[in-house]
Amino acid sequence: MLATEWTPGSVLLVMIEFFFLFLAIWIFIAVFSDIFRRRDLSGGAKAGWIILIFLVPFLGALIYLIARPKMTEQDKEDLERMQQAQARLEGYSAADEIAKLAKLRDDGQISAEEYEDMKRKAMLQI
Secondary structure (H helix, E strand, O other), X not given: OOOOOOOHHHHHHHHHHHHHHHHHHHHHHHHHHHHHHXXXXXXXXXXXXXXXXXXXXXXXXXXXXHHOOOOOHHHHHHHHHHHHHHHHHOOOOHHHHXXXXXXXXXXXXXXXXXXXXXXXXXXXXX
């Protein structure tokens, strides 16, 4: 039977190893979920990315993160939905927004066309 002696240095080393293992698992889960949720990739492209990540895990994940577009149309749609949900949670009122826009129009700070455009956007956020 081997006796293992735990020193402060070995405990720290195990904690650091656990941290990096947890970090690697977290990165792979994030990359896999991003690959599968994207609608702009075909099934073959998704399979190719998954195979690459399985063959060369860290290099494949790094290549994917570099090659991925900064913001896709799907990301923009998700961001807009989140902003609308946040506005609803904060007590957004389209009537109050339209009243503010009408005051700006009456004061001459925005044109009638800008007023109609902003009014339409305010009504869509309900």
